[in-house]
Amino acid sequence: MTTAERSLIEKPLVRAEGIAKTFGHGAGSVQVLRGASLTIQPQSLVAIRGRSGSGKTTLINILGALDRPTEGKVHFKGTEIGGLTEYRRNKLRRTDIGLIFQSFALVPMMSAFENVEFGLRIAGIAPDFHREYAERALELVGLKGRMKHRPFEMSGGEQQRVAIARAIAHKPSLILSDEPTAELDSKMGLQVMKVFMDLVKYEGLTVVLTTHDAAIMEIVDHVYALEDGRIAEER
Structure with missing residues (x-):
């Protein structure tokens, strides 16, 4: 190094x-x-x-x-x-910065890949890199073989890993x-x-x-x- x-x-x-x-002001404020x-x-x-x-x-x-x-x-x-x-x-x-929420916040009708790719679009990543970045992120969380599955077809742990993949995809x-x-x-x-x-x-x-x-x-x-x-x- x-x-x-x-x-x-x-x-x-x-x-x-x-x-x-x-939060709030005056007598009703909460610190x-x-x-x-x-x-x-x-x-x-x-x-x-x-x-x-x-x-x-x-x-x-x-x-x-x-x-x-x-x-x-x-x-x-x-x-x-x-x-x-x-x-x-x-x-x-x-x-x-990548943010992961307790509720997973996945789009129900999107596959795991589509949820991660949607995050890349929001992040402003060039479309040419979307597939590479999304697949790499899903691979890192152990879900590359499940990337066509939708949230309701996955366990809670898998859904959380999709949320992690979405948070890390833009590096x-x-x-x-x-x-x-x-x-x-x-x-x-x-x-x-x-x-x-x-x-x-x-x-x-x-x-x-x-x-x-x-x-x-x-x-x-x-x-x-x-x-x-x-x-x-x-x-």
Whole structure:
């Protein structure tokens, strides 16, 4: 590894400083985050744990440029993203961040391939690359042989893997996933986590997920505990 390559890996991919988020105004306002700070290194698998209502989803949305903090800053690859225009934030999500939702959010009447290819169209990837990128993403999650199947013909774990394939097809640097195994049984959940671990190890991606699952926290590289809107513990 060259000095330049080592420097890129050692430099944080994401750095959040003093993130606060308040919804509403006046007496009816609710403060969800109260100064959360964390650092995400490249090529790592990171879990954010916490009880329901602790602010995990809000923090993920801010890290993924889906929302802006009321206070604090988020740096992604050295750029402070909170001050970017909406156009540049949308472009960042389309090109360098992959989002995975708990509900899978697949189009029911589209095949696995079509769901992934649809994501590539939204990301603005040139049509000439759609088949190559979609097939490669489905292969990485172990579903190349199932790419003609529609969601209702697949198990919950397979549907989640299609959602992962859609999130990685445009080759982002960062994957953000909110409770990716919450709707799965333990066996399927571990299959999904194996996919994440392989993406980090072999593809050099960075994955940040929220979870309640104690088993997941044993296999990730780093855990942040979120309590009452603050990072209370980390390992």
